Amino acid sequence: MSEEPTPLAGPDLSLGVAISQVPDAGMLLGHAGGEPVLLARRADEIFAISAVCTHYSGPLAEGLLVGDTVRCPWHHACFDLRTGEALRAPALSPVACWSTESRDGKVFVREKSLRPPRMPRRKPSGEAPERIVIVGGGAAGFAAAEKLRRVQYQGSVVMLSNDDAPPVDRPNLSKDYLAGKAPEDWLPLRPASFYAEQGIELRLKTDVTGIDVQSRVLTLADGGGRIPYDRLLLATGAEPVRLTIPGAGQSNVLTLRSLADCQHIIARAASARRAVVLGASFIGLEVAAALRTRDLDVHVVAPEKRPMERILGPQMGDLIRSIHQDHGVVFHLEDTATGIGGNRVTLKSGGTLEADLVVAGIGVRPRTELARMAGLRLDRGVVVDAYLETSAPGIFAAGDIARWPDPLSVENIRVEHWVVAEQQGQTAALNLLGHRQKHAAVPFFWSQHYDVPIHYVGHAEAWDELAIDGDVAAKDCLLRFKRKGRVLAVASISRDTESLKAEAAMEQEAGAIPTPAA
Ligand SMILES: Cc1cc2nc3c(=O)[nH]c(=O)nc-3n(C[C@H](O)[C@H](O)[C@H](O)COP(=O)(O)OP(=O)(O)OC[C@H]3O[C@@H](n4cnc5c(N)ncnc54)[C@H](O)[C@@H]3O)c2cc1C
Numbered sequence: 103m104s105e106e107p108t109p110l111a112g113p114d115l116s117l118g119v120a121i122s123q124v125p126d127a128g129m130l131l132g133h134a135g136g137e138p139v140l141l142a143r144r145a146d147e148i149f150a151i152s153a154v155c156t157h158y159s160g161p162l163a164e165g166l167l168v169g170d171t172v173r174c175p176w177h178h179a180c181f182d183l184r185t186g187e188a189l190r191a192p193a194l195s196p197v198a199c200w201s202t203e204s205r206d207g208k209v210f211v212r213e214k215s216l217r218p219p220r221m222p223r224r225k226p227s228g229e230a231p232e233r234i235v236i237v238g239g240g241a242a243g244f245a246a247a248e249k250l251r252r253v254q255y256q257g258s259v260v261m262l263s264n265d266d267a268p269p270v271d272r273p274n275l276s277k278d279y280l281a282g283k284a285p286e287d288w289l290p291l292r293p294a295s296f297y298a299e300q301g302i303e304l305r306l307k308t309d310v311t312g313i314d315v316q317s318r319v320l321t322l323a324d325g326g327g328r329i330p331y332d333r334l335l336l337a338t339g340a341e342p343v344r345l346t347i348p349g350a351g352q353s354n355v356l357t358l359r360s361l362a363d364c365q366h367i368i369a370r371a372a373s374a375r376r377a378v379v380l381g382a383s384f385i386g387l388e389v390a391a392a393l394r395t396r397d398l399d400v401h402v403v404a405p406e407k408r409p410m411e412r413i414l415g416p417q418m419g420d421l422i423r424s425i426h427q428d429h430g431v432v433f434h435l436e437d438t439a440t441g442i443g444g445n446r447v448t449l450k451s452g453g454t455l456e457a458d459l460v461v462a463g464i465g466v467r468p469r470t471e472l473a474r475m476a477g478l479r480l481d482r483g484v485v486v487d488a489y490l491e492t493s494a495p496g497i498f499a500a501g502d503i504a505r506w507p508d509p510l511s512v513e514n515i516r517v518e519h520w521v522v523a524e525q526q527g528q529t530a531a532l533n534l535l536g537h538r539q540k541h542a543a544v545p546f547f548w549s550q551h552y553d554v555p556i557h558y559v560g561h562a563e564a565w566d567e568l569a570i571d572g573d574v575a576a577k578d579c580l581l582r583f584k585r586k587g588r589v590l591a592v593a594s595i596s597r598d599t600e601s602l603k604a605e606a607a608m609e610q611e612a613g614a615i616p617t618p619a620a
């Protein structure tokens with residue numbers, strides 16, 4: 103998302119390079135017409151596409167070729183080498199393509215195609231629904247609406263969101279935007295005009311309070327009326343767990359989920375000197391980092407011995423703690439807050455901390471209320487099958503609320519990852535149209551702590567072996583979380599290609615093993 107143009111590197115490909123310079127199944131970075139271009143070769147075929155990822159400008163030349171696709175090293179988006187199409191979130195826009203000419207042992211990059219070919223219209227199997235309604239204007243809801251139009255669905259798409267902002271890049275709310283390093287215009291997933299142009303009826307500040315499964319009608323809050331649907335996607339996400347200790351309702355005690363939450367924290371931080379973050383979750387720690395960038399004194403209070411140990415293991419936990427300590431964060435681990443009075447947080451251990459601002463990052467819970475009232479099957483989330491359909495035919499669920507049969511772990515899992523929510527939204531979109539596409543993508547998330555990004559592929563709720571390559575303290579490592587000898591998840595720092603390779607290997611494995619029953 104950087105506005106800086108990517109510097110040019112490598113040869114001018116319009117002048118031609120020897121074909122032998124592009125290894126089979128390999129890539130060569132160069133430029134043409136003043137733009138970074140990636141040449142990729144598959145046997146006798148050579149492709150030329152933009153070398154810059156459309157998500158956050160990641161360097162595709164440092165990514166991985168998998169079949170006819172290239173994967174971005176930063177957040178694992180995937181682009182079609184033939185068309186430039188963004189095949190996989192978090193990128194939602196295509197990259198440009200160039201034609202090539204091979205002559206006398208050289209390949210020349212020629213014409214740029216400004217717009218990728220339109221995606222072929224996906225014919226629904228069976229009758230196309232006339233009205234698709236999406237509840238939720240977050241990652242999954244947006245990705246579903248966008249995908250419906252990308253595959254040229256012609257029917258009505260209504261997106262209902264009780265947020266007051268159109269879909270935003272939520273991960274940025276605890277990172278650059280909160281730190282004051284990203285302008286607000288980076289946040290919307292699409293400009294305001296997109297929805298009207300695409301015929302997506304986005305209704306903000308619209309709270310859905312009920313689903314009549316029999317008559318296929320939604321009820322809106324405050325007498326807002328009833329909305330009929332033929333097929334429905336529930337993408338209501340998750341909400342922060344609220345503190346229940348005395349003083350939790352004070353105006354200086356905040357949580358972070360929406361753009362409005364983020365703006366409250368920024369407004370408070372402007373006049374604050376000291377902040378206390380409760381919880382050493384990913385979001386809590388990213389908030390701590392952002393507030394340090396804003397020069398606040400930051401204390402983190404959390405019950406665990408090491409931050410993130412349960413998910414990433416003790417070595418990574420120690421590293422994360424030391425990264426934050428090196429940036430001035432003070433930890434109070436194996437401790438909890440028992441009350442907040444004015445600008446003072448009382449700790450269970452007996453001490454008190456001064457705090458002009460308290461941010462509670464103590465976890466989230468899936469918003470399953472609508473699904474529960476509608477009688478859908480629940481199990482710590484909304485239970486869906488491999489096609490993301492709930493127990494009510496015609497109603498799908500995606501994102502933080504969905505518990506789906508994960509073919510890799512052979513367990514029904516629910517995760518709270520941005521990319522997973524978007525990918526599920528895209529898969530659900532096709533299945534809303536009557537396709538039968540399984541959600542078999544390997545879960546991926548990233549988290550950023552100052553200049554240290556952590557990547558995680560797979561899902562390991564529990565593991566019995568942790569194998570470490572490299573040096574965790576040196577921030578150059580790859581950790582494999584195994585159960586009974588099988589790798590369930592891989593976490594890494596500074597090992598982007600290996601992380602992509604691990605993901606590709608898991609994808610293959612996931613395709614080869616049976617799917618559990620939902
Ligand atoms: C600050 C922050 C930083 C994050 N950073 C990362 C990260 O770095 N990497 C990562 O992988 N993940 C990250 N996540 C997690 C990621 O954002 C979520 O997993 C993702 O947003 C889930 O998408 P979703 O569509 O399921 O829910 P959401 O994006 O939360 O969207 C849910 C939508 O449903 C609407 N809604 C809910 N109930 C109703 C109702 N009854 N009626 C109408 N509308 C309703 C809400 O207003 C919202 O628009 C972060 C989350 C937060 C909050």
Ligand code: FES
Pocket residue numbers: 155156157158159160174175176177178179192193
């Ligand atoms: S920059 Fe490429 S996926 Fe994020």
